[in-house]
Amino acid sequence: MGRIDYLHDPDAPPANSVVPSVVAFVQDGQGRVLMIQRSDNGRWALPGGGHDAGESISDTVVREVWEETGIDAEVIDVSGIYTDPGHVMAYDDGEIRQQFSICFRARPTGGEVRTSSETTQVRWVAPADLVELDVHPTMRLRIEHAMDRTRTAPYIG
Template identity: 85%
Template sequence: MGRIDYLHDPDAPPANSVVPSVVAFVQNDEDAVLLIQRSDNGRWALPGGGHDVGESISDTVVREVWEETGIKAEVIGISGIYTDPGHVMLYDDGEARQQFSICFRARPIGGEVRTSDETTQVRWVPPADLSTYDIHSTMRLRIEHAMDEARPTPYIG
């Protein structure tokens, strides 16, 4: 399934769904950030996905990180909530989803890096190298907020 992200684009289709979702900012002991290369659009991103019925939101974070990367993670906080109605994601099946994403900070507690059907590559990336990756501006914002540990409260927007 392919995906196109629109950000405040007048050519964006009108949203027809909203799905609560999570992304995980996972940093290891060397401060490297866990990134995935998405199989649906080829861009680099934090691991994450939709919240399922019957799970707590922290269970969603742990499941998505494990499914997409092979890393077992533990949630340690929230860095932001992102609900910009101007960010619409269009999928091949016609779904035009309005953004609703919660970014969590997490730490690795086990596992080994591997890919999945949703990821073509998984890497631990040093913060100094993040600018060299093709990361959508909305995902960069999440990464910047998560890296800013001096921020007194989570971003809400």
């Protein structure tokens, strides 16, 4: 399924759904960040996805990281909540989703890097090399906030 992101675009279609979702800022002992290349739009992102009924939000983080990357992770804390109504995602099936994403910091606890049906590449990336990747501005904001360990409270916006 393809996806087009609209960010404060006056020509964006109106949202017809909101799905609580998560992204995980997973950093290894060397400080590298776990990144995926999405199969739906080709862009690089943090692993994540939609929250399913019957699971806790931390279970969603662990499940999504494992499904998309093969890495087992443990949630540390929340770095931000992102609900900008000016960011909508249009999917091939007609769904136009308004952003509602919670970014969690997590650490790897095991597993082996692998791709999935949702990822074409999975890599551990040094923070200095993140600038070279094609990352959507809203995802880059999540990464910047998660890397900022001086924050005393999560970003909410």
